[in-house]
Amino acid sequence: MANPELFKDLSSRRLTWLRFKRHKLALASGGFLIFLYFIAAFCEFFAPYEPNWRNPKAIFAPPQEIHVIDSKGDFHFRPFVYGYSLTINPETWVREYTQDPEQIHPIYFFAKGQKYQFWNLFSTEHHFITTASGQYLHLFGTDKLGRDIFSRIIYGARISLSLGLIGVALTLVLGVLIGGLAGYVGGRIDNLIQRLIEVLQSIPTLPLWMALSAAVPVHWSPLGVYFSIIVILSFIQWTGLARVVRGRFLALREEDFVVAARLLGASQLRIITRHLLPSFLSHIITTATLAIPGMILAETALSFLGVGLRAPVVSWGVLLQQAQNFQVIVLTPWLLLPGIFVILVVIAFNLLGDGLRDAADPYGGHQS
């Protein structure tokens, strides 16, 4: 038998949370994303090296594995990696790094390493992981200039992840304002906005993005380029959200409970804040969550093509620029690692968004 007591005194927010908690995958994805954003926020601390620091002893070096037992079979309490020894393949003249069991580079936690400016506030030397000076740690290998991929991915996370958030925030503002205007005012203006959205949506996105970002002056500062890319991405993305907002607005305006509130003499403000907004918010949050991966993928694509963010800025897309041809997969597959992070983050956002949608709207669960 149903137990009505179970649902009696729960606010709708609490109910939503209870339903969301049932989606274990969404919950895990949320945790994973919070973890990544945390690392991105403190990337100076978590990365062992500065993104543009070069290790001349390791050019295109493969990832090092972490060991606790050395080649002689002795157990080390402190985990360590092996240093590289370089050989030149006499046939192909390709540099080949092998991990040399003679060179043991212990890993130190919270120890002093490279000096850095933390959030431009103060300078410090403490890193989450580092090695003794003169030794090195390249968990994800190095690129053609001997830069540490692991550090670059962590720094890239700050750019790529924040770009997704800020971009969607901007999209949200544009979409809600314009879509809300269309839905609220209706009539001529609604028609006009509808047309505009249709037009914008019928220009193929990527070429349009490419054209717009090619127009960003080369001499702009990295920060300028960063924000102009966000604006460019939002310039198209808002249309989808505006459509959703408008549609929901129109539908909600005619809902019985809104009509009832109006007939009962509720003020316009009360109707919007007490009735429209709550039933709206969940939709907007889910739509926004599901829009973030689109942003991140778009940035990756643009930067990959060389029309997005540009070095010295480090984003995942910029990192993947080094993987333009498939020789990379054969010779230096670790250069594709930033791509794995892109995939993981996109999947996590999708799962989180699905979970939020189901939690917020248990009956509309399967409209995509």
Next chain:
Amino acid sequence: MNIDTILSIRGLSVMFKTEIGEQLAVNNVSLDMKRSQTTAIVGESGSGKSVTAYAMMRLIQAPGKITSGQIICTPAQQESFDVLQLADNSNALYHLRGGLMAMIFQEPMTALSPVHTIGNQVMEAILTHQTVTKAEAFELACAMLDRVGIADASQRMQQYPFEFSGGMRQRVMIAMALVCKPQILICDEPTTALDVTIQAEILALLKELKKTIQISLLFITHDLAVVAQIADEVIVMNQGRVLETGSVRQILNDPIHPYTQNLIAAVPGMRQQDRLRPVSSKPDSTDYPSYSLIPLKGDRQVALPVSLVPEEYRL
């Protein structure tokens, strides 16, 4: 078993798996349908009346499941069989659906496919169950539509459901149900979604059809006025159980079970002075404990302990 019983349900239970546990939508229900009569199942929403009907045609789908019972069907000039014993995907089951029993639904607006013509959908019923050519099926369908009162049948066969009014669509549904000459017609609240004048027309049509073709009607409704107009026998259901059965006169004029009495008292009358009495919509099981049906005088049954049944009704 009485030869005059076309369908006899014994101990039927249907379980639904929901988020808050398993629920018995139909709980150990037994009832009989007399041949060529109209049996009405009356009850409020959630009483299990529709689920019972769906079970008769084996239309229950996950998360629902028939957990126990027998549904013995005895078609005219045929051996009786248990509907629940038919194998899934067996020919007998597909013959049962549409051939032996047919069903019309509450919402004529959504019960027809919006993207197929009326003709296509009525003819499909014929082509599924009879070996006839398309042309013959067309003729049969036309004749049937004409029979249920749709003018210009051959013209309207080409039209789509959205070009029909609600009452007309319900006529189409009736034609589609009757076109294969089933022996049982289940009407699942067929007039609930229609306005009152159309309701009366559809009821009149059903009554008139029943007179001319040999068919047993199972009428599911919550509307006692409809029951009074059309039913011969009445079964009162609540909370997945049968509370009382009897002839329409017995039940409406002389109800025994307190729930039935409440139900009838709740019907607004023309000259009623008092406030309407609400039927406690979810009666606690303490109000109507699960007594089993006991037979009474005059071929009626009630789910009460003998001690609570007035002397004059007891056998």
Next chain:
Amino acid sequence: MGTYILKRLLAMIPTLIIISVIVFILIQLPPGDIISANLAALQQQGMEVSTEQIEALRAQYNLDMPLPLQYFHWIFNFMQGDMGYSIKYEQPVNTLIWERLGYTVIIAVASLLFTWALAIPIGIYSAVKQYSFGDYLFTVIGLLGLATPSFMLALILMYCAYTWFGISVGGLFSPEYAEAPWSLSKTADLLSHIWIPMIVLGTAGTASIMRVMRANLLDELSKPYVVTARAKGVRPMKLIFKYPVRIAINPFISTIGWLLPTLISGEAIVSIVLNLPTTGPLLLQALLSQDMFLAGSFLMLLSILTVLGMLLSDILLAVVDPRIRYE
């Protein structure tokens, strides 16, 4: 039906006009113009260019006119089929563009067909066998497909083709066919190359369409008309295909409209990775070298393609769904 198509055709006109204005603005957006870009190149080579020469060049490209006039000049020429002159390739845009556009269309349509051929059956399977192992498996694969950047997928496929079949799969043709006239064997060669871009482009679309199909079908399966058909004794397979699938597929016809722009978008990046002779790489080159006439013409043509795709999908939708025709 005729009036419906006519109405849709008329509605296209304002859309195209606005698009052309946007594209024109895009052409004008980069700082400087082709002349100054070229001038810098000339001066690097040590050539002196006099002011008169510059003015003459500017006049040749109508750059001395006020902007609105330039727009009308550009759009008028465009409508007559004259798309301007590519400074970078030193050829009229016309000679550069058509063959590449053709390949873009071929790849986009092939990917569209691939997407449908894969996504619709999987979507039906997932809906009918909801929560089965297969359903979960396809959901996971779909999610992966959705999340993998297309260029990475292209790289990985190229690698697989290289290591497993020993073929290099860049381009659309093997070298010996690239310049050859069309023949049966050239077509066969094209087919042996086109599958990689087709799979790469189709994957993301397949993932999303599969989910849409599953959701639509689940919605439809619970509709009363499905129960009606079951109560009529229609067999399960016939029932699923005649009723819910038929209706659940309708939205797909309307997806041609939005799938085409995404495919053309995706095609640009995949072609760059796979080095295909389509519009994408040329557009990128044009943008990077600020050859804005070429870029603008590409953008305009791609947009026209998209608008046509939307028109097509609306007409098809009206054919399959009688309710739309009568609106």
